[in-house]
Amino acid sequence: MKRLAILGSTGSIGTQALEVVAAHPDLFEVEVLSAHSNASLLIEQAKKFKPNAVVVTNEAKYKEVKEALLMLPIKVFSGNDSLNEVVQWQAIDTVLGAILGFAGLSSILAAIDAGKRIALANKETLVVAGELVMQRAREKGVAVIPVDSEHSAIFQCMVGEDLNAVEKMILTASGGPFLGRKPNYLVNVKASHAIQHPNWSMGAKISIDSATLMNKGLEMIEAKWLFGLRNEQVEVVIHPQSIIHSMVQFTDGSVKAQLGLPDMKLPIQYALAFPKRIANTYKRLDFKDFSKLTFEAPDYKTFRNLAIAKDVMFKGGNAPCVMNAANEMVVNAFLQNKVGFLEMSDMIEKTLDQVPFIEQPALDDFRESDAEARNCAVEFIKKSQLSMY
Ligand code: NDP
Ligand code: MG
Numbered sequence: 001m002k003r004l005a006i007l008g009s010t011g012s013i014g015t016q017a018l019e020v021v022a023a024h025p026d027l028f029e030v031e032v033l034s035a036h037s038n039a040s041l042l043i044e045q046a047k048k049f050k051p052n053a054v055v056v057t058n059e060a061k062y063k064e065v066k067e068a069l070l071m072l073p074i075k076v077f078s079g080n081d082s083l084n085e086v087v088q089w090q091a092i093d094t095v096l097g098a099i100l101g102f103a104g105l106s107s108i109l110a111a112i113d114a115g116k117r118i119a120l121a122n123k124e125t126l127v128v129a130g131e132l133v134m135q136r137a138r139e140k141g142v143a144v145i146p147v148d149s150e151h152s153a154i155f156q157c158m159v160g161e162d163l164n165a166v167e168k169m170i171l172t173a174s175g176g177p178f179l180g181r182k183p184n185y186l187v188n189v190k191a192s193h194a195i196q197h198p199n200w201s202m203g204a205k206i207s208i209d210s211a212t213l214m215n216k217g218l219e220m221i222e223a224k225w226l227f228g229l230r231n232e233q234v235e236v237v238i239h240p241q242s243i244i245h246s247m248v249q250f251t252d253g254s255v256k257a258q259l260g261l262p263d264m265k266l267p268i269q270y271a272l273a274f275p276k277r278i279a280n281t282y283k284r285l286d287f288k289d290f291s292k293l294t295f296e297a298p299d300y301k302t303f304r305n306l307a308i309a310k311d312v313m314f315k316g317g318n319a320p321c322v323m324n325a326a327n328e329m330v331v332n333a334f335l336q337n338k339v340g341f342l343e344m345s346d347m348i349e350k351t352l353d354q355v356p357f358i359e360q361p362a363l364d365d366f367r368e369s370d371a372e373a374r375n376c377a378v379e380f381i382k383k384s385q386l387s388m389y
Helices: 012-023 039-049 059-068 080-086 101-113 123-140 149-158 204-212 214-227 265-273 304-315 319-335 343-354 363-388
Strands: 002-007 028-035 053-056 075-078 094-097 117-120 144-146 166-173 234-238 244-250 255-259
Touching (some): 002 012, 002 101, 002 265, 012 028, 012 039, 012 265, 028 039, 028 080, 039 053, 039 059, 053 059, 053 080, 059 075, 094 101, 094 265, 101 123, 101 319, 101 363, 117 265, 123 144, 123 214, 123 319, 123 363, 144 149, 144 214, 144 265, 149 166, 149 214, 149 244, 149 255, 149 265, 204 214, 204 319, 214 234, 304 343, 319 343, 343 363
Parallel strands (some): 002 028, 028 053, 053 075, 117 144, 166 234
Antiparallel strands (some): 166 244, 244 255
């Protein structure tokens, strides 16, 4: 029986993780749930899964959650500091990091410090501070098991293999809803269209990141830190069917791939149960339904976010942190129709130009760079709105 803390339980990954848990009550028990603002769903989940504690990080929601759970033996906490304490509780074996964005970093570090096994969905954590996070995990002897489907695929390909025998890792990308489109089309696309991913059902932010290919850029950096790669060893190929979830090429030229239907419950389940595989009855991949699996090079010129992310991966330091913060802000603005699709890349680039580069940032530097980049991006967003009128 594994006792879980599910951070971000009200999100796309969090709710799917709870589906996995509900299907295997003999294997998993929920010790802690955390959410930010969706109090009603958190309350519903708490009543169903009866965790020892829930944390609602948005303090304005504390009263609502506390009152609703008053008659149940469930502790209710609020705020980020509480979350960082609760994830260290002795009863927890595994922490699923499914909070969105930079906000997920500190609880993951706290969980690592307490020696908890990490199932990591929150890729921004590794994008911002991958070196620091993985270094701490090594020091504490903590396993970080990826939930992101590409990294789960690579992780599965790496079982029984030696990192020294890896030539490169190839991340597959569907290409998103605008595959093959050019800037003259993209300039007018709206959030309602961009959010509709052809193969995966995901949260709003990552859906936009998939449309701009920033998601694949973030995943390159995530792979670098997670697997300890040199920048040159990370490659991206467009594979619109999302059946091959990623690949590893070895020094003898052999390539291993992991395949399956696109369903996030599979990598979630794998990460939670690792090293076991759990039997399930999810729909199986039937090769006869996919007579063609195709591959092509990404269009770095049109989808500039991928080029920007690749650049900051090579640059290192606080550059990925700054890019990530700017991206979180502009995606949020795009979702509210405040900036255009192509403008997002301009604003990320300008933010990178403006925030001072730090070659070897410490944790506090990341916090400062993140805040500075957000402020900077907000200014660009405001200016863009003004120019619309
Ligand atoms: P969602 O937006 O669906 O959910 C985000 C979760 O994080 C919610 O529970 C939300 O709480 C919580 N949250 C948001 N902001 C904060 C904050 N400031 N402090 C604490 N908690 C917060 O996102 P996804 O589930 O799509 O993604 C979660 C992470 O997993 C991301 O890092 C994403 O890149 C990664 N991922 C997601 C995949 C997917 O298929 N969805 C695939 C691979 C990776 P509330 O709703 O209560 O406000
Ligand atoms: Mg992914």
